[in-house]
Amino acid sequence: MMVREDGRKNDETRKLKITKNVNMHAEGSVLIECGNTKVICTATVSEKVPSFLKNSGKGWVTAEYSMLPRATAERNAREAVRGKLSGRTMEIQRIIGRSLRAAIDPEILGERVITIDCDVIQADGGTRTTAITGGYIALALAVKKLLEDGVIEENPLIANVASVSVGILQGEQMVDLKYSEDSMADVDMNVAMNDKGEFIEIQGTGEKNTFTRREMNALLELAENAIRKIIRQQNKAIGGI
Amino acid sequence: MMVREDGRKNDETRKLKITKNVNMHAEGSVLIECGNTKVICTATVSEKVPSFLKNSGKGWVTAEYSMLPRATAERNAREAVRGKLSGRTMEIQRIIGRSLRAAIDPEILGERVITIDCDVIQADGGTRTTAITGGYIALALAVKKLLEDGVIEENPLIANVASVSVGILQGEQMVDLKYSEDSMADVDMNVAMNDKGEFIEIQGTGEKNTFTRREMNALLELAENAIRKIIRQQNKAIGGI
Amino acid sequence: MMVREDGRKNDETRKLKITKNVNMHAEGSVLIECGNTKVICTATVSEKVPSFLKNSGKGWVTAEYSMLPRATAERNAREAVRGKLSGRTMEIQRIIGRSLRAAIDPEILGERVITIDCDVIQADGGTRTTAITGGYIALALAVKKLLEDGVIEENPLIANVASVSVGILQGEQMVDLKYSEDSMADVDMNVAMNDKGEFIEIQGTGEKNTFTRREMNALLELAENAIRKIIRQQNKAIGGI
Amino acid sequence: MMVREDGRKNDETRKLKITKNVNMHAEGSVLIECGNTKVICTATVSEKVPSFLKNSGKGWVTAEYSMLPRATAERNAREAVRGKLSGRTMEIQRIIGRSLRAAIDPEILGERVITIDCDVIQADGGTRTTAITGGYIALALAVKKLLEDGVIEENPLIANVASVSVGILQGEQMVDLKYSEDSMADVDMNVAMNDKGEFIEIQGTGEKNTFTRREMNALLELAENAIRKIIRQQNKAIGGI
Amino acid sequence: MMVREDGRKNDETRKLKITKNVNMHAEGSVLIECGNTKVICTATVSEKVPSFLKNSGKGWVTAEYSMLPRATAERNAREAVRGKLSGRTMEIQRIIGRSLRAAIDPEILGERVITIDCDVIQADGGTRTTAITGGYIALALAVKKLLEDGVIEENPLIANVASVSVGILQGEQMVDLKYSEDSMADVDMNVAMNDKGEFIEIQGTGEKNTFTRREMNALLELAENAIRKIIRQQNKAIGGI
Amino acid sequence: MMVREDGRKNDETRKLKITKNVNMHAEGSVLIECGNTKVICTATVSEKVPSFLKNSGKGWVTAEYSMLPRATAERNAREAVRGKLSGRTMEIQRIIGRSLRAAIDPEILGERVITIDCDVIQADGGTRTTAITGGYIALALAVKKLLEDGVIEENPLIANVASVSVGILQGEQMVDLKYSEDSMADVDMNVAMNDKGEFIEIQGTGEKNTFTRREMNALLELAENAIRKIIRQQNKAIGGI
Numbered sequence A, B, C, D, E, F: 001m002m003v004r005e006d007g008r009k010n011d012e013t014r015k016l017k018i019t020k021n022v023n024m025h026a027e028g029s030v031l032i033e034c035g036n037t038k039v040i041c042t043a044t045v046s047e048k049v050p051s052f053l054k055n056s057g058k059g060w061v062t063a064e065y066s067m068l069p070r071a072t073a074e075r076n077a078r079e080a081v082r083g084k085l086s087g088r089t090m091e092i093q094r095i096i097g098r099s100l101r102a103a104i105d106p107e108i109l110g111e112r113v114i115t116i117d118c119d120v121i122q123a124d125g126g127t128r129t130t131a132i133t134g135g136y137i138a139l140a141l142a143v144k145k146l147l148e149d150g151v152i153e154e155n156p157l158i159a160n161v162a163s164v165s166v167g168i169l170q171g172e173q174m175v176d177l178k179y180s181e182d183s184m185a186d187v188d189m190n191v192a193m194n195d196k197g198e199f200i201e202i203q204g205t206g207e208k209n210t211f212t213r214r215e216m217n218a219l220l221e222l223a224e225n226a227i228r229k230i231i232r233q234q235n236k237a238i239g240g241i
Helices: A087-101 A127-148 A213-238 B087-101 B127-148 B213-238 C087-101 C127-148 C213-238 D087-101 D127-148 D213-238 E087-101 E127-148 E213-238 F087-101 F127-148 F213-238
Strands: A016-020 A028-034 A037-046 A060-067 A113-122 A161-169 A172-175 A187-194 A199-205 B016-020 B028-034 B037-046 B060-067 B113-122 B161-169 B172-175 B187-194 B199-205 C016-020 C028-034 C037-046 C060-067 C113-122 C161-169 C172-175 C187-194 C199-205 D016-020 D028-034 D037-046 D060-067 D113-122 D161-169 D172-175 D187-194 D199-205 E016-020 E028-034 E037-046 E060-067 E113-122 E161-169 E172-175 E187-194 E199-205 F016-020 F028-034 F037-046 F060-067 F113-122 F161-169 F172-175 F187-194 F199-205
Touching (some): A016 A127, A016 A213, A087 A113, A087 A127, A087 A161, A113 A127, A127 A161, A127 A187, A127 A213, A161 A213, A172 A213, A187 A213, A213 B199, A213 B213, B016 B127, B028 B127, B037 B127, B060 B087, B060 B127, B087 B187, B113 B127, B127 B161, B127 B187, B127 B213, B172 B213, B187 B213, B199 B213, C016 C127, C016 C213, C028 C127, C037 C127, C060 C087, C060 C127, C087 C113, C087 C127, C087 C199, C087 D087, C113 C127, C127 C161, C127 C213, C161 C213, C172 C213, C187 C213, C199 D213, C213 D199, C213 D213, D028 D127, D060 D087, D060 D127, D087 D127, D087 D199, D113 D127, D127 D187, D127 D213, D172 D213, D187 D213, E016 E213, E028 E127, E037 E127, E060 E127, E087 E127, E087 E161, E087 E187, E087 E199, E113 E127, E127 E161, E161 E213, E172 E213, E187 E213, E199 E213, E199 F213, E213 F213, F016 F127, F037 F127, F060 F087, F060 F127, F087 F127, F087 F161, F087 F187, F113 F127, F127 F161, F127 F187, F127 F213, F161 F213, F172 F213, F187 F213, F199 F213
Parallel strands (some): A060 A113, B060 B113, D060 D113, E060 E113, F060 F113
Antiparallel strands (some): A016 A028, A028 A037, A037 A113, A161 A172, A199 B199, B016 B028, B161 B187, B187 B199, C016 C028, C028 C037, C037 C113, C161 C187, C187 C199, C199 D199, D016 D028, D037 D113, D161 D172, D187 D199, E016 E028, E028 E037, E037 E113, E161 E172, E161 E187, E187 E199, F016 F028, F028 F037, F037 F113, F161 F172, F161 F187, F187 F199
C-alpha cells in the first residue's frame, strides 16, 4: 500500500487553520490555511445591484478568484498584465460562486450583492475547495455583521457550504490532495456539500484515466466524511449567528 | 406525473441527426443535431505543436466552442466584439477538450495537434454535450484520414467519447434536457463517458437545489443508458476505421 | 482564351442556393450558398436603439460578419481569442451594413434596429458579396414578419440589394470569382446594386495591376447583368411582401 | 446652380500645400495641407521583415492612419485609450496601404518594409485621400534616401500614386469635398490613380442615394483631371529621383 | 569642463518657439517647440462631466499624452495597435494633469472639464516638461475664450504653470536636457513650478546614480531660474486675459 | 498645534513589522506591515532574460505592484477583470522598480532577472513606500540565497534602499502619512534613499497646494531621519549577507 508523502492516511485531510477578521475594511474576512495552501477570503456587501436584480427583491452572491504571481513554484504572469482572465480562473470562480449561492436565500438577503474575493497567497493543491470553505466563512461573517448592524433582520443563511477534493492516485482513493498528489492523480474530483450531507457541486475529471460508478461512490463517501468535519471547524470559527 | 413539453419519456433522448463531411476544408467535420440544437464540429490537424509538446513525441487534442450571435432566443453580442471570451465559453471549451483527450493515446497520435471547433448554429439546451458527442465524430473522421493518408500508421483512438445531460426538474429525473427544461431544472448534470461505461467527466450543479447520493446514482444510471445508445449512433455514422 | 477551372464562362455566376428560415429564433434567416461559399444570414430586430437614434423616429440597419475558424483551407484563429476584430472583418462588415441600409427607408422602419449577422460556414471566394445578397433576404424576411405581426404597417423596403464580385484575371474580365481565381486576380471589384440598376457600393482594387476606365466599364457591365439575375432569385426566394 | 461654401467651382480642388522633411528622424516626411485638412506623413524603412516576406526577396509597403483627438470639431477619444482601432481607421489604413503598394516594385525594393504613418493633425474632409497623396511623397523621399545612401541601387518606384474624393451633392458632381460638403453628400467616392491615368483603388458609396453608370463616369472624369494636377504638384515637391 | 553638444551653457535652456491657434477646432491650441522637441497641445472644453464631479459645482483639468510613432529615432508601435497605453505614457500624462490642475480654481471654473491633449510630433528630450509648459498656454487660451464667450464670468486661472528638466551629467548640473544628454544623465529631474516660484511637482530619479541634498538644491535653483524665464515667454504668447 | 489622529508626533513613523520567509516557493519573501498597511513582497529569480539584456552580461531588477480588491475601504474592481493596469499601478510599479535597481550592481548580479512582486493585502496609506522598503528585503533575501546556493559568488547588493512618505497637512510637515492624513494633505512626497543618505527617487506633488524650497528642505530632512531608522530595521530583519 502506498504511503502519502506527508504521512497522511487516505481519508485524512490536511490541518485546517482559520484566522478570522484579517482585513479591517471588509464586512467579513478570513485567512484559511489548508496545509500549505493559504487563501484570503473577503466578503464585500454592496447595495448597488446589477440590472438583472433590479426590482427583483432578491440578492446575489458572486465570487472572484486569483493567485498571487508567486503563489506557485514557478511564477505566473499576472492576469492583469496579460489583459485577461485565464480559462482556469474563469472556471474556478464560477464554481465558487455557484457553490456559495447555495448557502443563501436570496429573498431574505434582499436586493444587495455579496462579493467573495478569494486570493491565493500560497498554493499547494486544493485552492478552489479551500476557497469555497473559506468563502463560506467570510460570507457568514458578513451576514452576521448585516444582522448586527440591523441592515437585515432575518438570517439569510440556509446551509453551510464546504468543499474538499478527492482523487485516485496509483489505484488509491484519497481525500484532500496536495499539489504533488494532484498533479499525478488519474482522477480528480472537487465536491461541495452542505451540512445536510447533500451535494451542491460535483466536478470530476478522469483526464488521465476514466473511473467507474463504484469508484465514484467511494470518492463521494470520502468527500462526505471530510466535509462533515470541515463544517464543524467552520462553525467553531464563525461562532453563533 | 409531469409530462415533458415535447412528449418524451424521462429516459428518452431527443432525436440525433448526424451529417458527415459538411466542410470541404477540414480533416474531419460533422453537423450534429440533437433536437433543435445544431452544432458544426470540425477537426483541424496541425503538425505545428505548442512548446510544451516539442520533442515529447506526444500529440494533443484541444477544443474551442462558440455560439453564433442568434443561436439563442435573444441575440448575444459576439465575444470578438466584446474583446474576450466569456467565463461560460471558457468553462465549456475546457470540458470539451478534457473529454475528447480521453479518446486518444497521445503517443500513438504523435507530435501533432487536433483542434476541434464546435460552433453552435442553433441552441436549444445541451450544446456542450452535443458538442462533445459531435466533436468525437469529427476527431474520429480526422484520424481516419490521417490513417488513409499514411500520416500515421497506428490508430490512436482508444475509446469512443459521448456525452449527455441529466437533471432533476419538479422532482423528476430526466435525460437530455431541452432549454425550457434546463432553465427550470433544480439540478443539472453533464456526463461524458466512454464505450466501456466509464466516466470521463461529471459536472453536476445544484444551484437551485441540492441533491443526494441516491439521486446522483439515479442520474448517472440515466446518463449511462443514454450514452450507450448515442455511442452506437456515433459508430454507425463514422463507419469502420 | 482561358478556361475557368470549373468550366464557367466569364459572364457566368456560380449556382446560387437559397434556403430560407434556417434559424428558429431569428426574425429572418437564410442559408445562402454560392458554389462552395456558404453563409448563414440572420436578421435580429431590436426595439432598443443606440443613443444617436433616440427620438429621431428613424431606424437603422447594421451588419456583422465573421468566418468560422475552419471556413478556409487553413484554420484561422478566432477573433474572440485574439481579442479583436481584424481589419478585414471591420472593412467587410462596414460594406455590408452600408449596402443593406440602401434597402430601407429609415423613417418607415421607425425607431428600431435590424442587425444582420453574416456567418461564413465555408469560404470559397465572394463571401462579402454573398453576405450582402443573403443579408438582403434575411432583412426582407424580417420586414415581412414585422408587417405580419402588425409591428409596422407600411413596408420600409425601398429596393432589393444584391452584390457580386468581378475581376480581371490573366487579361480576362470575369464575374463571381471563386477563391482560386480571386487570389490570382490582377483587379478585384465588389459591386452592390439595387433592382433599378443603380450602384450602391463599388469597391475596386488593382493591387497587383491597375485598370483603365474602359476596363472599369466592362467590369460594371458584367456586374450589372449578374446582379439582375441574382435579384430575380432573391425575389423568388422571399415571395411577395 | 449651387455655389460651394468656399466659392470653388465643382471641378476645382482645394489649395494643396506640401512641406517636405518636417521630421528629423524619419527617412521621408511631409506635412501635406489640403485646405484645412492637415496630415503629417512619415516613411520608416525597416530591414526587419514580417515572416511572410522572409526569404522572398521582396519588399512591402504598409500604412497606418490616425487622427489626433481634436483633429475634428468634436473631440474623439483616443483609440489607444479605448484599446482598439475603430472600424473606420482599419478600413482607411487598408486602403492607403493598398494604394501605395501600387507605387513600388517589391522585387526592386528588396526585403525591407516601408511603413507610412499618416497622422491627421486637423481634419476638414478628404483625410484619406490627402494621406494617400502625402504618403506617396514620404515614400518617394525615403526611396530617394535609400538610393542616395546606396542601400538600394535601382529605383523601385514604378508610378506616382495620388488620390482625391469626388461626390454628388444636391445633384451636382464635384471634386475634393470638404467636411461640410462630405457630410451632406448623396454619393461619396474616393479614387486613387497613377500617373498613367489608371485606377488603383475606387471606393464609392451611395449610402444616402444610389448612382448610375453615367454619374459614375462623370465622377471618374472629375477625379482623373484633379489627380493629374495633384501628381504634378507631388513631383515638383519631390524633385528628381 | 564639459561642453554641451549644442554649445549651450549649463544654465541655458533651448530656444522656445510658441505658435498659437494651430488648430481651428480646439478651444485653445499651441504648437510649442523646445529645440527639436515639438508638441501640439490642444484644450477641449466639455460641459459633460464625469460622475465624481456631478453636482459638485467644481471643474476638472485632465491631460493626455502621446507620441507619433516616428517622433523618435526608432519608430515605436502605436499604443492603439498594441491595445493599451504604456506605463511611460500613463506616468507622464498623470504628471501633466496634476501640474495643470494647479493652474485653476475648480470652483471658479465651474462644472466643466478641460482636456489638454499633448501630442509629440517630434521628440528630442523634455517632451513631458514641454507638454506642461505648452499645455498651460492651451489651457489659458481656452479660458480666455470661455471668458470672451461669456460662458464664465470670472477668470479661474490662479497661477502660471511651467516646467523644465534638470539633471546631472558627468558631474555637471544642467538644465533642459536634450535626448542625447538625458539618455546619459546620472540624475534626471522634472520640475513644475508656478509664477510665485513655488513647486507643483518634483520628480527626480537617480537610477544610474544617487544624489545628495546639496545637489538637489543646486538642481532646483537651475530649474527655478529657467522656469521664471519660460513663464515670461508663456505670458507674452498668451497676451492679457 | 494639530495632533495626529493616532497620537504620533510629526516626525514619528508608524510601527514597522517585518516577517521574513512568508512564501515557501519564492527565492525571497517578506510580509511587511507599516501600521495597518500590509504588503507581501516576493522576489523571483529567473535565468531567462528579456532580449535587451541578452549577451550584455548584466542583470535586471523589476517590480510589479497590485492591491487586493478589498485592500481599501471601498472594493476596487480587479485590474485583470477590467483588462488593463490602471495609470496609478503603472506609475507606482515603475517607481518601485527604479528605486530597487539602485540597490544592485547589474554586472555582479549577472545575466538574470529578479522580479519583486508587491501585493498589498491591506492599505492604509504609504503602500508604495512600504513596498519599496519591503521589496528591498525580499531582494536581499533572494541575493543571500543565490550566494548560499553558489549561483553567484560576489554580492551584487551595493546599498540598502528604503522609502517613506512625507507631506504637509494643515500647515504641519509630517512623516509617514496614513490614509486619512494622505487624503487631506496639501503636499505629498515620496522619498527613496540609500544607506549613505543619498536620494534615489523623489516624487513630490502639490496638487492641492504648492510648496516652497524651504518646505521642501524640511520635508527631506524628515524623510532622511525616518529612512535612517527604517534601514536599521531592514538590516536587523535580513541579518548578515
